[in-house]
Amino acid sequence: MHGNSAQRDQDAFEGELGAAIKQAGEGFSVTGRPLVDGGVVRGRRRTVLRRSAAVTGSVAALAVIGLGGSYVTGVGAQSKEDVGSAQEATGPVSPEQQVIRTLTALLPEAKLSEQPSPGTGSKAARKSAHASSASVVYDDGHGKAALSVSLSRQNPDQKLGEGELSCPDKNLSAFEHCSATTLKDGSRLVLFKGWEYPDRREETRLWSADLLTPEGYRVSLSEWNAPTEKGTPVSRPAPPLSTARMKALAQAEEWRPIVEALPEPAEPVREAPVPQGRSGDAILDELTGLLPDGLTVKASGKQETEYAYVVVDDGQGKSFVQINVQPGMSDVAADLFGSDAKVLADGTKVATEQGPGEKGGAGVKMRQVDTIRPDGLRVAISAFNAANQNEAATREEPALTLAELEKIATSTVWQS
Structure with missing residues (x-):
């Protein structure tokens, strides 16, 4: 779309969308995606300090939680009118069809077609009675782009998980921009x-x-700036809709009737409390106190329990250091520590490793020490020659040696 035609399409979109967005609360949420990503989470038993890596693979996660499956069967490359009439001709309009029809009406003049199988939908579909979702390919003539929308309803008293409706920690997950705001009406x-x-x-x-x-x-x-979320080459420099348009689209009042028609969610289930490890705040305090002399802490972070990190600098550049403190790991000790593990006088097993970092940063090196005490307390710590695992190396070697990392991991402070 070029010249006057493109301008007409733009004007039509702005007018249509403007009328469509008078109400509806705002609240883009990274729900379900803990913003913290460094460390091994409870239930994650086999890897050392891998949580950062997990987050890397899906910070989208962070921003995509709640998106559902590809429910656009029957929606080929059609015009808005074709889509609407085809749906009505089939009889009752399902919530998924309503999502597609509304999405088609609110978007600029572009074709919407079914998303190819490698995309988001089939993998992450949430066929909950309390949600309605659709995944399509948006084509405005400048490159096909995957687009997903999910409408859901949850109990207002339901507590959000750690990091939900928040921006990720930039030391753990790289991104271009993120804003998390509470609107005047209380929406997030x-x-x-x-x-x-x-x-x-x-x-x-x-x-x-x-x-x-x-x-x-x-x-x-x-x-996305590709026809599918994963598995296909990019088709355009950036996704088609600007941040302002995405915000406006999320706020469109046309979504409200669809959400209101979803079954009312049940009361939140009160689960029995699960024993938790040491708080992230306590771990961060202990880690900071155990750092060798000559290191300045430039940044730090933690999750609710079991994990914390610091970014330190000894004058030679920043170095990312992360630690996990996990009780009750005796059941996986044999998987984590082989016969070559060093055994200290108190029975603590120690395994060390150094080599390339797990992530894609150029020249990133990692040093890692994993320990487990006879009572099952596992302390694993790693250091990198970069300010975080997603960027290129900022120095030749990590700021802490293997010996210094082992001294921290085997400190008696973790047993208190």
Whole structure:
């Protein structure tokens, strides 16, 4: 679309969308995606300090939580009118069809077609009675782009998990831009611009908007600069819809009737408390106190329990250091520590490793020490020659030696 035609399409979109967005709370949410990503999470038993890597593979996660499956069967490359009439001709309009029809009406003049199988939908489909989702390919003539929308309803009293409706920690997950705001009506909105893979191993961009209103109405949108979320080459420099348009689309009042028609969610289930390890705050305090002399802490972070990190500098450049402190790991000790593990006088097993970093940063090196005590307390710590695992190396070697890392991991402070 070029010249006057493109301008007409633009004007039509702005007018149509403007009328469509008078109401609806705002609240883009990274729900479900803990913003913290360094460390091994409870239930993750086999890897050392891998949580950062997990987050890397899906910060989209962070911005894409709640997006559902590809429910666009029967929607080929059609015009808005064709889509609407075809749906009505089939009889009752399902929630998924309503999502598609509304999405088609709110978008600029572009073709919407079914997303190819390698895309988001089939893998992450949430066929919950309390959600309605669709994944399509948006084509405005400048390159096909995957686009997903999910509408859901949750109990207003339901507590959000750690990091939900928040921006990720930039030391753990690379992204271009993120804003998380609470609107005047109490809605929460998160706008995110990043990559499908935060380590940039592929140039597939992921932009998203997530809105959660005080009533528990949620609108989650995501778009990519490729026909599918993963597995296909990029087709355009960036996703088609700007942050402002994504925000406006999430706020469109046309979504409200669809969400209101979803079954009312049940009361939140009160689960029995699960024993938890040491708090992230306590771990961060202990780690900071155990650092060798000559290191200045430039940044730090933690998750609710079991994990913390610091970015230190000894004058030679920044170095990322992360630690996990996990009780009750005796059941996996044999998997984590082989016969070649060093055994200390108190029975603590120690395994060391050094080599290339796990992520895609150029020249990144890692040093790692993993320990487990006879009572099952596992302390694993690693250091990198970069400020984070997603960027290129900033110095020749990590700021801490293997001996210094082992001294921290085997300190008696973790047993208190």
